[in-house]
Amino acid sequence: MEIKFNNVDYSYNKINYLEKEVLKNINIEFLEGKINGIIGRSGCGKTTLIELVNNLLTPTKGLIKVGEYIIDSKKKFENINELRFDVSMVFQFPEEQFFNPTVKKELEIILKLFDYKLDQIEKRIFDVLKMVGLNQEYLNYNPLKLSNGEKRKLAIASSLIINPKVLILDEPTIGLDSKSKNDLIKLIRILKNRYNKTIIIVTHDIDTLHKIADNIYVLNDKKIVLQGNKYEVFKNVKELRKYGITVPKIIEFSNKVLLKKNIKIGYRDDINDLIKDIYRYAK
Amino acid sequence: MDIIKINNLTYSYKNKTIFNNLNLNIKEKTFITLAGSCGCGKTTLVKILTGLIDGNFNIEIDKLKLSKENIKEIRKELGVVFENPDNSFIAETVEDEITFSLENIGMNKEEIKKRVSKISNELKINHLLEFSPYSLSGGEKQIVALAAALVSEPKILVLDESLSMLDGVKKEEIFKYLKKLNREQKITIINITQDLEESIYGKELLLINNNNIVLYEKISNAFNNEKIFKECNLELPFMALLSTKLKYYGLVDDIILDMDKMVNILWK
Numbered sequence: 110m111e112i113k114f115n116n117v118d119y120s121y122n123k124i125n126y127l128e129k130e131v132l133k134n135i136n137i138e139f140l141e142g143k144i145n146g147i148i149g150r151s152g153c154g155k156t157t158l159i160e161l162v163n164n165l166l167t168p169t170k171g172l173i174k175v176g177e178y179i180i181d182s183k184k185k186f187e188n189i190n191e192l193r194f195d196v197s198m199v200f201q202f203p204e205e206q207f208f209n210p211t212v213k214k215e216l217e218i219i220l221k222l223f224d225y226k227l228d229q230i231e232k233r234i235f236d237v238l239k240m241v242g243l244n245q246e247y248l249n250y251n252p253l254k255l256s257n258g259e260k261r262k263l264a265i266a267s268s269l270i271i272n273p274k275v276l277i278l279d280e281p282t283i284g285l286d287s288k289s290k291n292d293l294i295k296l297i298r299i300l301k302n303r304y305n306k307t308i309i310i311v312t313h314d315i316d317t318l319h320k321i322a323d324n325i326y327v328l329n330d331k332k333i334v335l336q337g338n339k340y341e342v343f344k345n346v347k348e349l350r351k352y353g354i355t356v357p358k359i360i361e362f363s364n365k366v367l368l369k370k371n372i373k374i375g376y377r378d379d380i381n382d383l384i385k386d387i388y389r390y391a392k
Numbered sequence: 393m394d395i396i397k398i399n400n401l402t403y404s405y406k407n408k409t410i411f412n413n414l415n416l417n418i419k420e421k422t423f424i425t426l427a428g429s430c431g432c433g434k435t436t437l438v439k440i441l442t443g444l445i446d447g448n449f450n451i452e453i454d455k456l457k458l459s460k461e462n463i464k465e466i467r468k469e470l471g472v473v474f475e476n477p478d479n480s481f482i483a484e485t486v487e488d489e490i491t492f493s494l495e496n497i498g499m500n501k502e503e504i505k506k507r508v509s510k511i512s513n514e515l516k517i518n519h520l521l522e523f524s525p526y527s528l529s530g531g532e533k534q535i536v537a538l539a540a541a542l543v544s545e546p547k548i549l550v551l552d553e554s555l556s557m558l559d560g561v562k563k564e565e566i567f568k569y570l571k572k573l574n575r576e577q578k579i580t581i582i583n584i585t586q587d588l589e590e591s592i593y594g595k596e597l598l599l600i601n602n603n604n605i606v607l608y609e610k611i612s613n614a615f616n617n618e619k620i621f622k623e624c625n626l627e628l629p630f631m632a633l634l635s636t637k638l639k640y641y642g643l644v645d646d647i648i649l650d651m652d653k654m655v656n657i658l659w660k
Contacts, residue, residue: 280530286625287625391643
């Protein structure tokens with residue numbers, strides 16, 4: 110699904126003296142069927158940017174094209190439900206989006222909200238729980254009593270249950286241990302490769318993002334300052350530091366070898382590939 | 393000297409044992425990282441220490457026995473920051489949020505002003521003071537919560553995943569600041585986290601798994617046994633993982649946590 114920003118501005122409190130401009134003249138296009146990462150220093154407007162995509166916020170200037178829908182700052186947007194059927198969002202703190210006593214009800218209510226047929230609901234819940242790696246036992250659990258990793262999985266399940274084309278994840282790795290994090294990485298890869306979803310991730314967990322992302326967008330002082338293929342973006346170590354961002358450790362290592370020893374061992378996603386390079390070049 | 397002494401702590405929640413005869417002493421002036429997988433009881437421990445969970449525990453904090461009578465005294469010396477700062481905010485502006493605890497103990501206005509300007513300079517949050525804490529970004533909120541805990545100058549600072557939302561450069565800055573605070577002001581810091589990358593800034597590492605302490609070591613010796621970390625579902629810090637793998641291939645002999653040092657050893 111095409112997602113394109115056209116000269117978009119956003120200000121909080123537009124009408125009073127507390128006005129705070131957060132985004133200015135944003136022109137970007139997210140890659141369809143790929144994993145798009147948004148990074149930038151805390152408070153730079155990353156969350157605001159993604160909240161514009163599913164119309165939780167409406168731009169104060171400009172146009173956003175999401176598939177067939179056009180969100181125009183000048184007009185009231187009429188197709189909110191249809192849009193959110195296609196673009197689903199998982200919030201930073203999953204517990205803030207749970208309001209039902211059991212996992213089953215939590216998932217059911219979303220389907221009812223979107224007018225799913227009753228006989229399909231059970232199967233859909235079954236499928237989606239399997240997809241995120243929670244088993245049937247969880248159906249009667251209280252969402253708020255789950256562990257952090259399980260809460261995150263449930264939050265993703267409740268977003269996936271309506272089978273959206275676009276999935277937006279706000280800081281998905283916060284509070285996860287390494288196993289849950291690896292499960293999440295696998296799930297996101299499956300969503301991209303097998304289900305062809307467009308995925309947008311806002312995070313400061315650069316090391317995890319580097320493992321999965323295709324394209325990276327860097328936000329600083331209201332503007333997109335760098336964008337493109339992740340290796341192209343992470344090459345700019347000094348510039349990124351200025352924007353509050355450190356490069357992934359695995360890239361930092363390659364850079365250090367180049368800087369100190371003038372040996373080019375290349376950029377890697379996986380530490381095992383890096384080891385092979387070191388083995389080859391250090392001998 | 394030990395600033396926190398936990399003796400035979402047993403606690404269960406709804407038939408699930410969380411601690412079984414846990415004995416743990418934490419040295420004064422240390423900077424310890426406490427890690428463990430989800431649900432190992434890290435946050436429960438913080439809640440017990442701060443008196444948020446009732447019970448008859450044999451715990452001593454700064455020479456005071458943890459009890460209903462002493463809890464007020466103990467809380468004065470114990471600054472705690474939780475993961476989701478929204479849950480702890482009560483004031484309308486960042487400044488009020490930071491001064492709240494000081495006004496509560498009846499500190500005079502001059503001193504409050506001095507303290508607030510000191511902490512907001514050190515944490516670089518001067519520009520946020522007049523905003524509502526709720527209007528800030530996740531990372532900013534966490535720094536404000538940290539400021540609110542540090543402003544009363546506690547002897548012990550407990551961070552419960554409380555810097556998880558900071559971006560790279562800011563995180564480096566804050567941890568360097570905490571390290572300085574620990575070194576110069578002798579504050580005892582207990583950092584609870586799942587991100588072991590943070591442990592590099594500390595002096596010691598403590599791992600809890602299946603109700604037990606499975607590792608309690610100086611940071612330089614903490615990463616010799618990769619298996620323990622796998623069992624705890626924890627990812628080694630990048631440099632520790634790299635060292636472990638390079639050790640396997642015989643390219644280095646030890647765990648090396650400093651990247652410059654590693655590059656120099658590999659390419660002499």
